[in-house]
Amino acid sequence: MIYNPTPPEKTHAEHLVAYVNARLLDPATGLDALGGVLTQGERIVEAGAGLFTKDIPEDASIIDCRGQCLSPGLVDIRIQISGKDFANVGASAVAGGVTTAVCLPNTTPVIDDRSVVEFVARAARKAGLVKIYPYGAITKGLAGEELAEMGMLAESGAVAFTDGTRAVSNARTMAQALLYASTFGLMLVQHPEEPTLAHEGVMNSGETATRLGLSGLPKEAELIIIERDLRLAQMTGGRLHIAHVSTAESLDLIRAAKDRGLTVTCDTAPPYFALNETAVGDYRTFAKLSPPLRSEADREAIVEGLKDGTIDAIASDHTPKSEDTKRLPFADAAYGGVGMETLLPITLELVHNGHMGLLEALGLLTQHPAELLGLPAGRLKAGAAADFIVFDPNRGWKVSDTELNSKAKNTPFDGRPVQGRVLKTVIDGRLVFDLEG
Amino acid sequence: MSKTPFDSSVFPLRHLLGIEGLSPLDITLLLDRANEYVELNRSVGGKLDTLSGRTVINLFFESSTRTRTSFELAGKRLGADVINMSVSTSSIKKGETLIDTAMTLNAMHPDVLVVRHGSSGAVKLLSEKVNCAVINAGDGSHEHPTQALLDALTIRRRKGRIDGLQVAICGDILHSRVARSNIHLLNVMGARVRLIAPKTLLPAQAERLGTEVFYDMKAGLKDCDIVMMLRLQTERMQSNFFPTVREYYHFFGLDYTKLEAAKPDALIMHPGPMNRGVEIASDVADDIGRSAIREQVEMGVGVRMACLEVLSLNLAAERPVADPNDSPVIDQGEPA
Numbered sequence: 001m002i003y004n005p006t007p008p009e010k011t012h013a014e015h016l017v018a019y020v021n022a023r024l025l026d027p028a029t030g031l032d033a034l035g036g037v038l039t040q041g042e043r044i045v046e047a048g049a050g051l052f053t054k055d056i057p058e059d060a061s062i063i064d065c066r067g068q069c070l071s072p073g074l075v076d077i078r079i080q081i082s083g084k085d086f087a088n089v090g091a092s093a094v095a096g097g098v099t100t101a102v103c104l105p106n107t108t109p110v111i112d113d114r115s116v117v118e119f120v121a122r123a124a125r126k127a128g129l130v131k132i133y134p135y136g137a138i139t140k141g142l143a144g145e146e147l148a149e150m151g152m153l154a155e156s157g158a159v160a161f162t163d164g165t166r167a168v169s170n171a172r173t174m175a176q177a178l179l180y181a182s183t184f185g186l187m188l189v190q191h192p193e194e195p196t197l198a199h200e201g202v203m204n205s206g207e208t209a210t211r212l213g214l215s216g217l218p219k220e221a222e223l224i225i226i227e228r229d230l231r232l233a234q235m236t237g238g239r240l241h242i243a244h245v246s247t248a249e250s251l252d253l254i255r256a257a258k259d260r261g262l263t264v265t266c267d268t269a270p271p272y273f274a275l276n277e278t279a280v281g282d283y284r285t286f287a288k289l290s291p292p293l294r295s296e297a298d299r300e301a302i303v304e305g306l307k308d309g310t311i312d313a314i315a316s317d318h319t320p321k322s323e324d325t326k327r328l329p330f331a332d333a334a335y336g337g338v339g340m341e342t343l344l345p346i347t348l349e350l351v352h353n354g355h356m357g358l359l360e361a362l363g364l365l366t367q368h369p370a371e372l373l374g375l376p377a378g379r380l381k382a383g384a385a386a387d388f389i390v391f392d393p394n395r396g397w398k399v400s401d402t403e404l405n406s407k408a409k410n411t412p413f414d415g416r417p418v419q420g421r422v423l424k425t426v427i428d429g430r431l432v433f434d435l436e437g
Numbered sequence: 438m439s440k441t442p443f444d445s446s447v448f449p450l451r452h453l454l455g456i457e458g459l460s461p462l463d464i465t466l467l468l469d470r471a472n473e474y475v476e477l478n479r480s481v482g483g484k485l486d487t488l489s490g491r492t493v494i495n496l497f498f499e500s501s502t503r504t505r506t507s508f509e510l511a512g513k514r515l516g517a518d519v520i521n522m523s524v525s526t527s528s529i530k531k532g533e534t535l536i537d538t539a540m541t542l543n544a545m546h547p548d549v550l551v552v553r554h555g556s557s558g559a560v561k562l563l564s565e566k567v568n569c570a571v572i573n574a575g576d577g578s579h580e581h582p583t584q585a586l587l588d589a590l591t592i593r594r595r596k597g598r599i600d601g602l603q604v605a606i607c608g609d610i611l612h613s614r615v616a617r618s619n620i621h622l623l624n625v626m627g628a629r630v631r632l633i634a635p636k637t638l639l640p641a642q643a644e645r646l647g648t649e650v651f652y653d654m655k656a657g658l659k660d661c662d663i664v665m666m667l668r669l670q671t672e673r674m675q676s677n678f679f680p681t682v683r684e685y686y687h688f689f690g691l692d693y694t695k696l697e698a699a700k701p702d703a704l705i706m707h708p709g710p711m712n713r714g715v716e717i718a719s720d721v722a723d724d725i726g727r728s729a730i731r732e733q734v735e736m737g738v739g740v741r742m743a744c745l746e747v748l749s750l751n752l753a754a755e756r757p758v759a760d761p762n763d764s765p766v767i768d769q770g771e772p773a
Contacts (some may be wrong), residue, residue: 002649027450097487140680145678146674146675147677147680148679148680149680149681149683149684149686150684151680151688152683152684153686170678173677174675176637176678177677179635179636179637180635180636180637180677180680182636182680183635183636183637183652184652184688236540236636237636310740
């Protein structure tokens, strides 16, 4: 495999590359047909079913996709960057087919100031590879108390606002934040977990937790925040997005709010539709996530929510954690799992299991999240940035530490046989990942 | 010092508690009268004897320099005896209730009480318990009628009219009594009122007061004739009404760039005291050609003279100026 993080050579701007003999999949237009994509420099010149080898200009390089799928690059709206490790994030992203990622503001330092937004943008550019956009903090230092300068942060490039892995738990602070953000038309993303009720819980409340002797985290901690914030959004006219919903009743609440006309959106992450609390098994800390893995009934409800459109997008929730923070007794271990490299294959399980079509599944990973945050990504369109992937939806592989490009290996899917693999990732017209290259 | 005769019977109210409910006629009468006093104040020094023998008590439960001074000067120019009571010297600090204070003062037979209080509605409550006329010098976030009148006089003198003007009121509308009084006055006088503020500083359903609401300065200031800036209390920052002064000024502080959206001859106003570099740029505030901020202060004295005169003369019938030879009367009865 090849990484190509070096800046493009001078000729890149003019260079024509044709990706031919591909099964083009563009959820935004509903396109699913054999064809090709012609890029010049960083842009797509043409993409369509009509594009075959005979139409390609003579001076173009030709890449034969051998009938594999070609879709817009994945748009992952929830990743964490530990420390300043932008280069490692990039390697993991492009291997997973993620061409655009939005990082939580719980970086070091926290993204609650214009200078940090600019620092993150610079660091991400320097590392090359994936395009990283930052969330800004809702409150200073993510402390849940004083509002951050959301207006100016947005001007500097923050795409939306969240306190990351913490809920804004004070109702008045959240109400003021929604009101203030809506002054500028900005969206708030809430991590739905009421901290005083979550208390010292480390996994989903229920039989498994009881058997393991672990303190339970009731699903009501999630429901209370969602219920409250839906009210606050209604009251303030603020734009609310609920991150990683994990329970059946969460979806009931959001579905009902959408039905009564409230502009609210939500996403989930692959663990919540592919795993349940039994994955914790024998104290597997890789399955310690926030929110926690829930019951099987909840998992099934999340699948339904994805099918009926209640859930607007799938994000990886990529949370790299060092061995030091995971090789601990369960209660002491860190929350979170890496997820960018399993984002596509786990989502494709929905297709392989007959829950939805390929275009529909890809829409949840490309067009929908891009539109949610107003990102210039997620479609195959002439004039758009040449960000796309070539993948084999059927190729089987087993998730393991040797297969993962991420430096951190803490995946809750460790050991799972999956189907679907990214073969090539192209960002701004450059081939930045090639599995067989 | 000369003055034109004045028919007090045309002003129908005993108290001036707010602008809401006043007719264009009432407002015009006060403005016309105030305008005469402004001219008099400019031309001659000395005192009038219009309110000679009358007592005006300035009762301020909230600290104030300019409003209290303005009322004091207005009363003195009209020949009244003016007494200032502020919270630090009053018995409120000793635990007396508002109504007890009112009763106590009432027993001293003042003719006009000028009252400022931190709670909305407190001045009205007090007015119900006294026999004299009461002028609201600001109650909580409710009304500050003399400020709206002096703003109106400033506008009328500069623009020749109020009717048809586009006025933008910008800043902390939520907590502002000045904004509320101005909205009522400008609406009833035929101006069109816009409010510009972050949503956190706008009261609920503000548009129901007859205003157009904007969250963006440039959009809201477009083609405005009058730009009224409000004072931002920086202590509001701690209650999450806005993140920082820096951000507030960036989006809602009036500077020349934002002002470009308004009409070239737009008048800039501020009720004071100003926070330079918070809600208004220094150079804009000091722009002699466009800023009417100092003129507003001058109009204040004239407006307050008009209000004191009109209300105390309304009382003349029931409360004639006492003959010094009469024996003192002790009022023990329940006030009307």
